[in-house]
Amino acid sequence: MNPKYEVLAIGGSAGSLSMLLTLLPHLVPTLNIALVVVLHRKDSEDNTLVDVLRHRTMFAVKEAEDKETIETNTIYVAPTDYHLLVEKDHSFSLDNSEKVNYSRPSIDVTFESLADVYGPTVVGLLLSGANADGVDGLKAIKKAGGGIVVQDPAASVVPYMPQQALNALPADMLLHEHSLERFIQYLADKSQ
Amino acid sequence: MTADLQLTDEQIETILEDMVEVHGYDFTHYSRASLKRRIIRLVSLDKFLSFAEFRFKVRQDPSYLNRFVEQVTVNVTEMFRDETFYRTLREDVLPVLATWPLIRIWHAGCSTGEEVYSMAILLQEANLLHKSLLYATDINPAVLEQVRSGVFPLHQMKQYSDNYIRSGGRKDFSMYYTAQYDAAKFDERLGKRIILATHNLVSDRSFNEFQLILCRNVMIYFDKELQDRALKLFDDSLEALGFLALGSKETLKFSTVTGNYRQIENKEKIWRKIK
Structure with a gap:
């Protein structure tokens, strides 16, 4: 039997928020999963995002803090202007080193770190966006045996990022508004 | 990557x-x-x-x-990064420091020195630079050479000038440097009060007493044990009623010295030593 998914890692850039907001109400505590969300955005939108997400979910929503331990049924948002990494003891580390793919936080950095720590128990979801951040991260998750889901480029506001991912590796499934139930089932199959 | x-x-x-x-x-x-x-x-x-x-x-x-x-080690830093932080230094911290006859400030883990020069500018504008000493230390001798030169990339100046204005600066930022090709060389008067030394927060001890210690975005790279050791070192190096300033995602909250400090009222990452 495959090990259950412990973490759903979500990366997105331009145009990704609407899909995220559509997805969140479908996530139920019985999935027993933690979410780590890395969205490219302006510094000034830091607290706004946590507030926006909070109204759409039964999960607790908070900005990920340095040295905080990851818990299930919680959505952790990467703060702006820091990379978010994960330690072997499942606690977060913040890092303000150079931008990666012109981005800080970088989706690649978080996905690669999660792959290193969680291996086959992490699933990466890459949403709409205008650059290629996240593609190497998905590759690392794939290599570690984790799950790969990509927003359907045809259903993305900005298809470039999910298309780059699909050019680089196969996805377990494509996500769009009409496949949300199937996505939850996909998570549940491995989460029970 | x-x-x-x-x-x-x-x-x-x-x-x-x-x-x-x-x-x-x-x-x-x-x-x-x-x-x-x-x-x-x-x-x-x-x-x-x-x-x-x-x-x-x-x-x-x-x-x-x-x-x-x-x-x-990570050497990413900016001048006047976090506008509200610098505004708080300018409006709430410097007026208190002004009451000391000699102001000693320690920038621990100063990297290439952008924050040290930002502080020197604040002190200059508060007319305090002449009675201040800025100790700038880092584990890495190469970056200290860069601080010594007072030269920063010219292409950053637009951003730094914006940061400076947003943090409450009222002057023309370009008066603080001269442009030479792609470099901005800062006024030597700012650098004159800066004292440089290598210092390793892991292994070196306290070397002076200060009224203000800044250590921003350094301790996020440490584990909890080393974070606590570094905070004790700062506590040993800070005078009563002095200030400790950390990075925007760092905190004193979980350390053993937390009882000696009170965070300043506006919740910027600045703590005052009350014991």
Whole structure:
């Protein structure tokens, strides 16, 4: 039997928020999963995002803090202007080193770190966006045996990022508004 | 970024042990996730083909030590980064420091010195620079040379000028430097009150008493134990009623010295020593 998914890692850039907001109400505590969300955005939108997400979910929503331990049924948002990494003891580390793919936080950095720590128990979801951040991260998750889901480029506001991912590796499934139930089932199959 | 050569966790530990044993640099209490990423990045940048080759270089080539320290530690910094932080220094902290006859400030982990020069500008504008000493220390001797030069990339000046204005600066920022090709050379009067020294927060002790210690975005790279040790070192180095300033995602809250401090009212990451 495959090990259950412990973490759903979500990366997105331009145009990704609407899909995220559509997805969140479908996530139920019985999935027993933690979410780590890395969205490219302006510094000034830091607290706004946590507030926006909070109204759409039964999960607790908070900005990920340095040295905080990851818990299930919680959505952790990467703060702006820091990379978010994960330690072997499942606690977060913040890092303000150079931008990666012109981005800080970088989706690649978080996905690669999660792959290193969680291996086959992490699933990466890459949403709409205008650059290629996240593609190497998905590759690392794939290599570690984790799950790969990509927003359907045809259903993305900005298809470039999910298309780059699909050019680089196969996805377990494509996500769009009409496949949300199937996505939850996909998570549940491995989460029970 | 995917490096060609991946290192295992055991190989990372081996390199860290070599650094202690051969060179006396102890990174074993640094947060592993970031450190591992930096080491793999270095291996990729310098195109090592095997772990054995990398390890040989680290152990045997003394000139590679500086390169290792420089690349593994993070040296990303800005002038007047976090506008509300600098506004608070300007409006709430400096007026208190002004009451001391001599102001001693320690920038611990100063990197290339952008924050030290930002502070020198604040002090200059408060007419306090002449009675201030700014101690700027870092583990990495190469960055201290850059602080000494007072030269920063010219292309950053637009951003720094915006930061300066947003943090409450009222002057024309360009009066503080002269442009030379692609470099901005800062006014020597600002650099005159800066004292540079290498200092390792892991192994070195307190070396003076200060009224303000700034250590921003340094302790996020430490594990909890080393964070606490560094905070004790700062506590030992801070005068009563002095100030300790940390990075925007760092806190005193969980440390053993927290009872000696009160965070300033507007919740910026500045604490006052009350005991």
